[in-house]
Amino acid sequence: MPEKFPADLTTLRRRLLTREVTSTMVTRALLERIAVLDERLGAYLLVDGEGALAGAAAADERLDAGTPAGPLDGIPLALKDILSTRGRRTTCGSRMLEHFVPAYDATVVERLHAAGAVVLGKLNMDEFAMGSSTENSAFKPTRNPWAPDRVPGGSSGGSAAAVAAGLCAAALGSDTGGSIRQPASFCGVVGMKPTYGRVSRYGLVAFASSLDQLGPVTRTVSDAALLLGVMAGHDPRDSTSVNTPVPDYVAALGLPLEGLAIGVPREYFIDGMEDDVRQAVQAAIDFCAGRGARVEEVSLPHTEYAVAAYYLIATAEASSNLARYDGVKYGLRESGGENLLDMYLDTRSQGFGPEVKRRIMLGTYALSAGYYDAYYRKAQQVRTLVSRDFARVFERVDLLMAPVTPTVAFRLGEKIDDPLQMYLNDILTIPVNLAGLPAISVPCGFSAAGLPVGLQIIGRPFAEETILAAARCYEEAHDWVERRPEL
Amino acid sequence: MDYEVVIGLEVHAQMRTATKIFCSCSTSFGDEPNRNTCPVCTGQPGALPVLNRRVVEFAIRAGLATGCRINSGNVFARKNYFYPDLPKGYQISQYELPVCEHGHLDIDAGEGETRRVGITRIHMEEDAGKLVHPDDRSGVSYVDYNRACVPLLEIVSEPDMRSAAEAVAYLKALRDIVMYLGICDGNMEEGSFRCDANVSIRPRGQEAFGTRTELKNMNSFRNVQRAVEFEVERQIDVVESGGAVVQETRLWDVDKGITVTMRGKEEAHDYRYFPDPDLLPVVIDDAWIDAVRRSLPELPRARCGRFMATYGLAADAAGILTGSRALADYYEAAVERFSRPVPVANWMISELLRHLNDDNIGIEDCPVTPDGLGSLLKLVDDGTISGKIAKKIFAAMYRERRNDPGAMVEARGLRQLADGGELEGIVDTVLAEHPAEADSYRGGNRKVFGFLVGQVMRRTKGTANPGMANDILRARLEG
Ligand SMILES: [Zn+2]
Numbered sequence: 029m030p031e032k033f034p035a036d037l038t039t040l041r042r043r044l045l046t047r048e049v050t051s052t053m054v055t056r057a058l059l060e061r062i063a064v065l066d067e068r069l070g071a072y073l074l075v076d077g078e079g080a081l082a083g084a085a086a087a088d089e090r091l092d093a094g095t096p097a098g099p100l101d102g103i104p105l106a107l108k109d110i111l112s113t114r115g116r117r118t119t120c121g122s123r124m125l126e127h128f129v130p131a132y133d134a135t136v137v138e139r140l141h142a143a144g145a146v147v148l149g150k151l152n153m154d155e156f157a158m159g160s161s162t163e164n165s166a167f168k169p170t171r172n173p174w175a176p177d178r179v180p181g182g183s184s185g186g187s188a189a190a191v192a193a194g195l196c197a198a199a200l201g202s203d204t205g206g207s208i209r210q211p212a213s214f215c216g217v218v219g220m221k222p223t224y225g226r227v228s229r230y231g232l233v234a235f236a237s238s239l240d241q242l243g244p245v246t247r248t249v250s251d252a253a254l255l256l257g258v259m260a261g262h263d264p265r266d267s268t269s270v271n272t273p274v275p276d277y278v279a280a281l282g283l284p285l286e287g288l289a290i291g292v293p294r295e296y297f298i299d300g301m302e303d304d305v306r307q308a309v310q311a312a313i314d315f316c317a318g319r320g321a322r323v324e325e326v327s328l329p330h331t332e333y334a335v336a337a338y339y340l341i342a343t344a345e346a347s348s349n350l351a352r353y354d355g356v357k358y359g360l361r362e363s364g365g366e367n368l369l370d371m372y373l374d375t376r377s378q379g380f381g382p383e384v385k386r387r388i389m390l391g392t393y394a395l396s397a398g399y400y401d402a403y404y405r406k407a408q409q410v411r412t413l414v415s416r417d418f419a420r421v422f423e424r425v426d427l428l429m430a431p432v433t434p435t436v437a438f439r440l441g442e443k444i445d446d447p448l449q450m451y452l453n454d455i456l457t458i459p460v461n462l463a464g465l466p467a468i469s470v471p472c473g474f475s476a477a478g479l480p481v482g483l484q485i486i487g488r489p490f491a492e493e494t495i496l497a498a499a500r501c502y503e504e505a506h507d508w509v510e511r512r513p514e515l
Numbered sequence: 516m517d518y519e520v521v522i523g524l525e526v527h528a529q530m531r532t533a534t535k536i537f538c539s540c541s542t543s544f545g546d547e548p549n550r551n552t553c554p555v556c557t558g559q560p561g562a563l564p565v566l567n568r569r570v571v572e573f574a575i576r577a578g579l580a581t582g583c584r585i586n587s588g589n590v591f592a593r594k595n596y597f598y599p600d601l602p603k604g605y606q607i608s609q610y611e612l613p614v615c616e617h618g619h620l621d622i623d624a625g626e627g628e629t630r631r632v633g634i635t636r637i638h639m640e641e642d643a644g645k646l647v648h649p650d651d652r653s654g655v656s657y658v659d660y661n662r663a664c665v666p667l668l669e670i671v672s673e674p675d676m677r678s679a680a681e682a683v684a685y686l687k688a689l690r691d692i693v694m695y696l697g698i699c700d701g702n703m704e705e706g707s708f709r710c711d712a713n714v715s716i717r718p719r720g721q722e723a724f725g726t727r728t729e730l731k732n733m734n735s736f737r738n739v740q741r742a743v744e745f746e747v748e749r750q751i752d753v754v755e756s757g758g759a760v761v762q763e764t765r766l767w768d769v770d771k772g773i774t775v776t777m778r779g780k781e782e783a784h785d786y787r788y789f790p791d792p793d794l795l796p797v798v799i800d801d802a803w804i805d806a807v808r809r810s811l812p813e814l815p816r817a818r819c820g821r822f823m824a825t826y827g828l829a830a831d832a833a834g835i836l837t838g839s840r841a842l843a844d845y846y847e848a849a850v851e852r853f854s855r856p857v858p859v860a861n862w863m864i865s866e867l868l869r870h871l872n873d874d875n876i877g878i879e880d881c882p883v884t885p886d887g888l889g890s891l892l893k894l895v896d897d898g899t900i901s902g903k904i905a906k907k908i909f910a911a912m913y914r915e916r917r918n919d920p921g922a923m924v925e926a927r928g929l930r931q932l933a934d935g936g937e938l939e940g941i942v943d944t945v946l947a948e949h950p951a952e953a954d955s956y957r958g959g960n961r962k963v964f965g966f967l968v969g970q971v972m973r974r975t976k977g978t979a980n981p982g983m984a985n986d987i988l989r990a991r992l993e994g
Contacts, residue, residue: 112561125560132554134561231561238792266563267794345792348593351604352558356658372597395595395787404789 033194033512034058037103037251040197044091044102051084051091051102054197055146058104062148062195065515070170071180071190073109074117075149080104083146090144100258101144106196108187109150110157111137111242112231116147120233121155121165121183124353124360124379134231135263136200136242143258148196151186155381156350157207157235159183160453163444164383171440172214173513174479178437181211187245188215193515198246198255202232204239205338206432206457209469212245213432213482216471216508218252218499219245223489224464225270227256228263234349236342237268239461248509249470249500253277256492275493283497286320290498291425295331296456301434308473308481309431312502316429319501326425328417333410334459335451340394340407341462346384347391353379386447415463418486427498428486431456432469436479456484466492470499471508480508516755518716520747521724522682523674526689527667528699529642529707530573536641536666537564537607544705548647548659556664558602563793566591570666571614571797573698574639575807577668578615580692580814581634585804589614589797591639595787599658600644608640608669610788614799620672620692621816622684632685633673640667668698674713674724679743683736686710691815695840703734710739714746716754725750726760730774732767742767746774818843826856835864842878845885852889855896862892866906870913883909887918894920904929904977933980935987938971941979942987945970956992964988 034057035043043049059077066072087102096102109119112130114137119125133141140147154164162170162185170185172178173193180189184201188211191199201208203221212219220243227242234240244255257278262271292313297306317323355361355375362374380388394403421428433453443450460467465486472483483502487495503509535542538555554562571589578585592610618634644663648656670689676682690708693699701708715727730746733739745767750760764783765774813821815837822833822843837843842863849859867888871881891912895905899921908920908929917923924930932938945967946953952963971984 112559118560120560128560130554130561131559132562229561230563233560234793236792265565267565268563268792344789348595348605348787348789351595351597352560352602354597354599354604356599357557357602358559368599392787395789397785397787400787400789 034061034197036247036509037197038248038254040103041099041254045096047091051087051104051146052081054102055080055084055104055148058148058196065193066195068171068176069173069189069193069195069515070168071151071186071193071195072106073119073121073150073152073165073167073186076116076147079116080146080148087144087146096144098143098258099254100140102146103144103197104146104148105140106148106151106187106190106199107137108153108184108199108201110153110202110233111150111200112233113137113147113150116150118150118233119167120157121153121167122379122381122384123166124375126166126360128359132231135228135265136259137231139258139261140200145258151184151190151199153186154183154207155384156233156346157183157202157204157240158346158383158387160206160210160450161438161440161443162186162211163440164381166381169440172437172479173515174216175437175477177439178479179214179440181214181433181437183207183211184219184245185211188212188217188219191215191217191245191247192513194512198244198251200242200259201245202235202240202242203457203461204235204241204342205461206454208243208245209432209457209467209482209484210454212469213484214437214480216474216480216482216511216513217245217247218249218468218470218503219243220252220256220468220492220495221460221466222256222260222492223270223466224461225268226466226490226492227259228261228266228269230263230265234345236345237349238345239338239342241461249468249496249503250278250281252468253281253496253500256496270490272490277493277496280493280497281500283494284320285316285498285501288316288321288427288494288498289425290316290321290323291326291421291428292323293328293331293421293428293430294325295328296430298434298455301431302436302475304475305431305433305435305481308475309429309483312472312483313429315502315505316498324425326421326428328414328421328459330410330413330417331459334414334462335455337407337410337414338454338458338462339390339451340403341411343387343391344394344404345391347388347395350380350384350388355379383447411462414459418459418463418465422488426487426491426494430484430486432482432484433457436475436477436481460486465489466495468495468499470503472502472506473508474511517719518747518751518754519719519721520677520679521674521715521717521727522676522679522743523713524672524676524682524685525711525713526670526672526686527709528577528670528693530570530666530668530698531700532567532569532573532666534567535664536567536570536639537664540664542665544707546661548657549661551661552663556602557660558604564607564791566794566797567666570639571799572807573666573696574614574637574668575799575804576696576698576811577637577670577693578618579804579808579811580696581615581618581620581637581670583615583618583634583637585615585799586612587799588612589799591791591794591797592788593791594640596784598643599656600646600663602644602660602663606641606643607791607794609638611790612796613638620685620688622681622688624681624684630675630681632675635671635673637668637670640669641665642667668693674715679740679747682712682743683740686736686739688815691838695812695815697812697840703736706734709734712739712743714743714750715760716747716750726762728760728762728774729764730767731764731777732769738767738769741772742774745772749774812840822846826850826860828856828860832860832864835868836860839878845878845881848885849889852886853892853896855892858892858896859889862888866909870910882916883912884918887912887920890918891920894924898931898933898980900924900929900931901977901981904931907977928976929978931980932975932978933983935983938979938983938987941971941974942984942991945974946991953992964992967992
């Protein structure tokens with residue numbers, strides 16, 4: 029072991045401010061750890077040692093002078109490789125963008141830099157965020173730090189694995205149908221999908237624009253609150269970002285569970301759910317009841333249609349969003365053929381992997397003349413119904429608690445040839461994206477085989493504070509965070 | 516058989532906003548390729564569009580000026596197709612909920628008749644870039660994205676026109692309006708005002724429409740006229756010879772003067788329109804519409820009517836002078852300086868427009884200002900100079916870009932000679948120098964009078980008051 033397991037973000041921040049450690053020391057230690065451990069884990073697609081150390085040195089100067097740039101000054105983070113980084117390769121896990129170096133920084137990347145963060149590198153993901161296991165990365169699979177034969181989940185599998193393995197203080201992920209919460213659950217870390225519009229999407233390479241949202245992947249709930257506070261806020265460059273003040277999420281962490289009304293959606297405890305998952309989640313809910321929360325069963329009756337609606341809407345948007353990868357302007361160009369059509373066909377045939385092609389075809393079909401009403405429009409109607417289900421129960425309860433996934437992390441290769449099984453893995457996370465709601469996955473135990481289980485807490489629009497406070501209450505009283513995977 | 520022609524037009528008018536519709540790049544024309552681009556208008560991964568609200572305002576202007584209903588709920592949609600000039604692989608346009616619907620435009624249908632052409636819809640969209648094919652046989656093509664994301668209004672008419680001439684009249688009227696509104700420069704050659712035509716024929720009296728073809732690539736009024744006329748003849752030939760018109764897109768070949776097949780119905784794109792999730796619906800409330808309505812300028816037809824009523828101009832003169840907003844503004848500024856509207860109109864049409872046409876420049880670039888023209892006409896009116904001299908002075912003002920005709924008259928010694936005594940002396944000198952002609956006149960040859968007047972004018976460099984010169988000369992010869 030090159031270095032002991034690094035401290036969480038909140039602890040690290042305190043040590044940096046007291047100058048107990050320097051950013052350079054911490055960054056160097058993490059880089060060494062990555063060099064030793066990541067070959068097996070496969071979390072990183074790009075490690076920017078030079079850039080990180082330069083950033084750390086600059087942060088140390090500010091910290092020494094007592095003038096930190098912001099709440100993340102000197103803290104080494106890593107980014108899902110779906111975020112545009114100026115001068116740093118951004119691949120989206122695709123051959124199409126294997127050598128693509130963006131000309132601009134995403135808004136959240138700018139915000140991280142402004143807050144003083146040090147960026148260690150870019151993290152592996154399912155190609156264009158399409159997948160639930162990170163096996164769809166065109167470059168390599170990422171392994172689950174708790175069991176190397178298991179997937180870390182996806183599409184933000186690199187982010188969850190890197191945080192769980194202590195290869196960064198925290199990471200950024202993106203969540204379209206569960207892509208932050210599901211890997212966080214599989215890897216035993218905290219992952220939050222904020223309300224749609226809470227965090228700017230400018231520079232987040234689009235998969236499904238009406239569903240995509242960036243969020244923090246961290247070791248603790250406090251870390252998530254700290255990181256979200258930096259990421260969130262209105263961005264005039266994203267028309268869908270919402271101009272609502274950003275609360276002090278860290279300050280909100282002290283709120284008690286007592287008096288909260290917690291709904292438990294009946295439809296989220298489906299047949300085929302593993303007992304270990306069911307029991308761990310139930311125990312977490314019981315804990316909240318014991319702390320004075322009022323727990324009641326509720327119903328979200330349209331849940332069963334959510335996956336179908338999602339795979340029409342998300343693929344329709346993706347088929348259009350991915351049209352720009354045509355070999356003309358950037359990225360891969362295969363032009364061995366005779367004419368323009370050959371260039372399009374060759375570039376897109378060779379640049380995209382099978383899952384991406386499958387979704388482009390599905391989405392193209394759903395939008396086609398004659399099918400639009402039956403598929404796309406119908407799916408939008410279902411989406412409205414799913415949103416109404418949530419709105420109705422949130423008149424009675426403050427939060428919903430449920431599992432994140434029906435199972436713990438599955439084996440590499442187990443579902444890769446069965447897309448439908450893979451899609452169903454997101455059955456408990458997808459409705460939240462359709463409704464644009466905030467939700468978190470917080471570790472709530474381990475299966476008999478020692479694999480992490482996540483508790484999903486869902487809130488009203490822009491109720492991130494309530495979610496974080498409840499999650500923190502739960503986390504504080506348990507020691508799941510203290511457990512470390514053996515690497 | 517007698518056929519009726521049915522024409523509908525789709526016009527694309529480039530908006531004259533300073534910046535593009537979804538980013539803050541400049542819309543300026545003719546810059547170095549790809550100079551006015553950014554991550555948004557080149558479709559970089561992760562970049563997002565943000566609506567330029569000025570474009571909505573321009574669309575409302577166009578809608579109000581054509582009697583459209585302005586929709587309060589506006590949705591942008593993606594029109595999906597692949598082409599290298601289209602950076603995102605889709606064009607952001609409007610589909611199910613366009614900004615304006617159900618309007619109309621009245622056009623002159625000849626012989627004092629007007630025809631009302633329905634406007635189906637007006638919607639906002641972004642332009643594509645431009646492909647550049649160098650003439651070097653390299654087989655390489657380039658893309659210039661300066662034009663990508665420049666705002667367009669697409670204005671779709673009902674199939675209400677019945678001849679090529681009506682189609683051109685509609686286009687001219689529409690172009691006048693968008694130029695009056697200051698939302699489009701109307702330049703057809705540079706493509707900032709372009710049109711496609713849907714053309715069909717049907718036996719006169721038949722209700723149902725015939726199969727239509729869509730004509731593209733006509734970049735002047737003249738080309739629209741020729742292309743539609745050719746296409747009508749072609750369709751009649753097809754039908755008369757027992758065939759059927761095929762629904763297709765046809766390109767106007769200006770050199771050959773024919774239309775040729777571009778793509779058939781089966782090759783037509785399925786654009787897979789759907790609402791753009793990156794842009795929120797635009798809500799246009801009544802307050803916004805009212806504010807735009809209050810800022811609308813007077814439109815060409817209304818202004819033409821007012822010029823006839825207020826200034827006493829004939830219909831054709833009023834029509835010419837309201838042909839562009841700048842010309843009409845010039846006229847009214849000149850009338851402000853010299854308040855005899857008819858002579859001002861005559862002068863502008865006969866002199867000023869002739870000069871501008873000869874130099875092929877617009878009124879905006881006219882070196883003579885309305886003030887200069889007004890001052891000049893005042894000098895004629897108060898007898899300082901004759902009309903003939905005024906034309907000379909005007910030419911000099913135009914050539915030398917000067918607007919001080921009074922000083923120019925003085926400097927050139929061209930003030931009108933209207934002093935009876937002085938003129939008598941000059942007449943006497945002329946008669947003394949030309950005794951033979953004087954005798955000839957007295958002998959009955961009246962034609963020689965003109966020659967003698969000319970001599971007086973020559974001696975006075977044209978400044979002699981023509982009426983006085985005539986009177987004195989006649990008195991001397993006949994007295
Ligand atoms: Zn731009």
